[in-house]
Amino acid sequence: MPNQDRRTFLKQTLTTGTMGVAWAGGFLVPDALLAAWPKEVFSAKDVPTVLKNLYGTEVVADSAAIQIKAPEIAENGAVVPISIETSLDNVTQIAIFAAVNPLPLAADFRLTDSMLPSISTRIKMNKTGEVVAVVKAGGTLYSASKQIKVTIGGCGG
Amino acid sequence: MATGNTIRIKAKAKSDTVEVKSLISHPMETGLRKDSSTNELIPAHFIQELTAELNGKIVMTAYWGIAISKNPYVSFEIKGGKKGDTVRLTWTDNKGESDSLAVKVH
Numbered sequence: 001m002p003n004q005d006r007r008t009f010l011k012q013t014l015t016t017g018t019m020g021v022a023w024a025g026g027f028l029v030p031d032a033l034l035a036a037w038p039k040e041v042f043s044a045k046d047v048p049t050v051l052k053n054l055y056g057t058e059v060v061a062d063s064a065a066i067q068i069k070a071p072e073i074a075e076n077g078a079v080v081p082i083s084i085e086t087s088l089d090n091v092t093q094i095a096i097f098a099a100v101n102p103l104p105l106a107a108d109f110r111l112t113d114s115m116l117p118s119i120s121t122r123i124k125m126n127k128t129g130e131v132v133a134v135v136k137a138g139g140t141l142y143s144a145s146k147q148i149k150v151t152i153g154g155c156g157g
Numbered sequence: 158m159a160t161g162n163t164i165r166i167k168a169k170a171k172s173d174t175v176e177v178k179s180l181i182s183h184p185m186e187t188g189l190r191k192d193s194s195t196n197e198l199i200p201a202h203f204i205q206e207l208t209a210e211l212n213g214k215i216v217m218t219a220y221w222g223i224a225i226s227k228n229p230y231v232s233f234e235i236k237g238g239k240k241g242d243t244v245r246l247t248w249t250d251n252k253g254e255s256d257s258l259a260v261k262v263h
Contacts, residue, residue: 037205042222079226098224102189106224109233114216116174116234122226124187154226 042105047097047132050105054095055141060134063088063142068133070146074125077154083120088137091117099145100129124154159247161258168244168262175238175262177209179231179246187223203251204229210245210259211235238262 044050048058069083084094094109094117106123117135125131125148132145163182168175181204188201201223209217216235235244240262247257 036218037220042220081230101224103222103224105222107222108220110218110220112216114211114214114236116236118234120230120232122230124224124226 038108041108043103044105045103047099047104050097051134054105054108055134055136057141060141060143063135063144066133066135066142066144068131068144068146069120070131070148072147073149073151075151077125077127077150077152079122079154080125080131080148080150081120081122082131083118084133084135085118086135086137086142088117088135088142090138091115091135092139093134093136094119095134096121096123097132097134098123098125098129099132100127101125125150126153159255159257161256163256164246164248164258166244166246166258166260168238168242168260170238170240170242170262171234174234174236175211175242175244176234177232177244177246181207181229181231181246181248181256183227183229183248183250185223185225185227185229189223201251204248205251207231207246207248209233209235210243210247211238212243213245 041050041053044053051058051060065088066086070080074080082096092111096106097104098106107121109119128150130145130147132143134141134143165180167178183204184202186199186202190199192199203223204221207219208215242262243259244262245257245259249255
């Protein structure tokens with residue numbers, strides 16, 4: 001996993017103390033440390049663009065093997081509890097989208113084989129719309145969606 | 158250095174997994190909101206990466222965007238963990254700030 005390599009690199013660099021030197025020298029900016037965060041994916045403004053940037057394809061098969069647990073009506077769009085669970089095997093990635101948000105990708109969880117494919121979190125939704133879960137299992141993409149009615153949007157001021 | 162002050166973790170051993178529930182104190186500011194008094198945009202300030210480790214080995218890396226709620230909540234289950242194991246969570250935000258906390262599984 002590339003990210004793990006990066007961690008190992010960071011840890012080794014920190015241990016040998018060269019990171020401190022690099023910081024002092026001023027040639028490492030914070031952005032360099034966050035290089036793994038996929039900026040182009042999180043700044044994409046619609047779901048097809050996110051899918052294309054994240055997976056290289058917009059084609060994702062619907063799957064009944066993915067369960068999205070979320071309230072049908074969210075009174076407060078700032079805090080919408082979402083749980084994603086699947087019976088699919090060899091899950092390596094679970095992504096959560098709020099399709100109607102200005103930036104639809106909420107989270108991209110990368111799972112090792114030490115993880116159960118079950119994630120809960122809370123997201124913001126700016127208005128009524130679909131929450132989409134995309135699961136990568138055995139290298140194949142699957143998705144499920146659920147409509148959530150939002151009474152008060154959670155993205156504006 | 159990481160104080161762990163922003164992170165709360167409950168790690169509980171179940172039959173053959175460890176259930177982790179966590180709350181993190183963070184504004185998760187989107188960068189799209191306006192300050193009502195000055196009418197200026199409030200700069201984005203949000204967690205971009207969260208890693209979970211079991212006994213020093215990374216089991217999950219989560220990349221987050223601005224749509225994760227303020228004071229994020231996350232829960233998940235790690236296979237093969239047991240009582241006495243160590244679970245660590247580490248977050249890093251878009252300003253390069255970070256925090257990390259390790260707890261024992263009970």
